[in-house]
Amino acid sequence: MTTENQHALEVIARMRSLCSQANDLMALHAGKSSFNRLEKDELQQGFRSLKEELKRYAKTGTIDGKKRDRTELEEFYFEPAVSTAAANILVSVNADPASQAWFSCVYGIQTDVGHLLSQLTEQFPN
Template sequence: MEKLPEDAEVVITDLRRLYTKLREIMAAGERLKGATSWEASEYHERIKTVKAQLKDYAKTEALNLRRKTQTDAERFFFGPAVRSAASHFRMRTDAAPTKWVSELSEASSDVSYFIHKFERHFELPHT
């Protein structure tokens, strides 16, 4: 197995980061089902941040929002992942924790799909 191109390394790292953030919010939703809005407020901020990141990334489909051209890794993996995840992230940022798992599962699955597609393409071990 060859070393990944630098742009591809950056793409897979950021996709994994986004996936982890989505999964953490979903896990918190399970833990905080009966929580008060104050107890869930930390996660509401995280939800706002992730949603905004996905929407921004989906606009350019690139990690560098100022760069006009995409790398191959962005074009084939990152762009489609964030575009799809952003379109499926319809949950309100102040939604109750009981909705987090069901409302974020599709966006999480979108990112996961492109992580696995990336890993197959570059013959990486699955994470």
């Protein structure tokens, strides 16, 4: 396996992890219109973690979160995905998960990252 292919797999894995976190939140949400305190806390904590992770990655645009020159794959796929997703988070971490804005925000994260992830996986299908 070439170094580029290995790096592509690492970028894909990081992007899949972000999508998976958003998908898990949407699955926990399950379209409910109200939540008990435990469910609400779990959703808010998951959202807080995802938001913090996106913001951290958006600062550097690198999959390891370190300030360094970005690779080509980070430049064209990872950084735009995390920066767009982070910029589009328009609800606070303590927002009520029962609100449409909350669910739309989580869905938007999944869409922003997932779109560029699908393009990257077309180039590197393994």
